[in-house]
Amino acid sequence: MAIIRPFKAIRPEKKYADKVVSLPYDVMNRAEAAHMADGNPYSFLHICRSEIDMPEQENPYDHSVYQRAKANIAQNLEDGVFVQEKKPVLYLYKQVMDGRAQVGIVGCVSVDEYMNNDIKKHEFTRVEKEKDRINHFDICNANTEPVFLTYRDNKKIRSLMEGWIANHEALYDLETPDGIQHVLWTVDDDSTIQALSELFGEVPALYIADGHHRSASACKVGLKRREENPDYTGEEEFNFFMAVVFPDSDLKIFDYNRVVKDLNGHTPEQFLTKIKEAGFEVEELGTDAYRPEGKHIFGMYLQKKWYKLTAGPAMVPDHVIDSLDVSILQDKLLAPILGIADPRTDKRIDFVGGIRGLEELERRTETDMLVAFAVHPVGIEDLLTVADHDMVMPPKSTWFEPKLGSGLFVHQL
Missing domain, CATH: 3.30.1760 (Conserved hypothetical protein from pyrococcus furiosus pfu- 392566-001, domain 2)
Known part of the structure; x- marks a missing residue:
């Protein structure tokens, strides 16, 4: 089964969304991030790459970097740039690139399912990259960027998503400088949330498409919080991490x-x-x-x-x-x-x-x-088959586009 859980997202106030959204933290270096955020105090790069707000230092992973990210989140909430949902919700997230659309569900997935390999991997991770996001998530008390997951397409899930989109107004509909359209719908109806959760309960497995380091780091933060809270029930937010889950037939792997x-x-x-x-x-x-x-x-x-x-x-x-x-x-x-x-x-x-x-x-x-x-390019079915066999792809095998927009939703732990 696959767990998809609603959450009280922290997200941009609608009028700021197009200024907040950025590329993920790991697709640029410090200089590129600083250039992208130049003149835009709302850019999410001030959170996911908060070192750009500080003097360049020898250790880019100093704890002061993560403390700055935490402070920037708090400041955005105080200033009304960010708001937090009053109740747990799911989102539907559509991206359009060169006329091709992919539509996924934004929610939280289970640390236990990651550990049990019900969320399947196809890459090794590097310790130093894990440590960076462990510190970032832990000090910020949030999964600041989602993991990109996929599943074998399911007609019932697709039909339910299409029905919701057809009958509801989008929360955001914006285009980023790279030409990618990002459209987000809030799913706040309890019966629809339950129906989507039950349908995902029938999905045999989820697969990491992009974000192995974020997944591993989020899981380790969850385990750290469990050690710090030995009476945890399993329902606390730190037992889950944020993901966007797309059907495999929507995705394109580039060379x-x-x-x-x-x-x-x-x-x-x-x-x-x-x-x-x-x-x-x-x-x-x-x-x-x-x-x-x-x-x-x-x-x-x-x-x-x-x-x-x-x-x-x-x-x-x-x-x-x-x-x-x-x-x-x-x-x-x-x-x-x-x-x-x-x-x-x-x-x-x-x-x-x-x-x-x-x-x-x-x-x-x-x-x-x-x-x-x-x-x-590697085929998506090749990737799923490798993961199903609990094997690991050779390094630098897959390049997914479009990249997820960062800053449109944050999961508080």
Whole structure:
């Protein structure tokens, strides 16, 4: 089953919503966050990246950073920029990007279901990134940004959502500078909330699409609060964390491409020969950018030329992880030919989200890198299958767009 629980959200007063909403904390660095928030005192970046309000310091994870975020939340509440719902509610959240819409439910999910793997994962997390959000959530006493979850589409849930949207006025309807439309409806009718909760009770599992660190951190804050409150009942807000839950059929995974600094001592001619010897069919395409049109096909940009690399049948294992294109590229080319054994730690490789386009791959090879690889996107069913098998995707496998808007809802613990 899957628990979806209403909550008394802290959210922007309607007239401030378009000024508050921001990109998530982890898609930009400090300088970029400061630039985005420049001249906008309402931007949620003053909360999720509160270091931009402080002098630059050696330790960006100093507790004073999180104390500033907490103070900024309190100030926004005092000034009426933020308000808090008087009763627990759910929300329906629609995002539109390039004409494609995804509609999900905003509510709280269970720490216990996360621990029991009823909320399924597909990535490893890093301790230092977990510590950052643990401190942020704990000191702010809130899940300040939601986790992005998905589930296998359910006709009854979709029908109920569509019916509510058709018959109710949106709370917010705004467009952010990146061209994404964000529309939010409040679901405050108790019978509808109960119906949605019961329908999700029939959903076998939820899956983390994006936000593994936020999920792990929220869970650990919940466990910390349990230790601090040994008489807890299980109904306290810290037993739950905030999420937006979308049906899988609404989602689009973009490619996650690779750029590498050097050819591991090979000349370009030797490198191409090695690729052919590994089992790839290599076709030179010229200067027109090439996006792989199917599985087990890759684009490569080297010395201002594009190549099409096709993995032969013998190169595709019958294994849920090893047969992914990101695995084939890693196992058959990056590791044995370019010497990149661990892409998580090797400084010679970098990753470029597909939203930035193939032009970014060309630019990187002409500035700080030497060769680029365009990868066909992982399918959503591939991700769910990996998670169902309790396996972990290779690093930097999936890039979801659009990103969730931050600041539209906050869950107080």
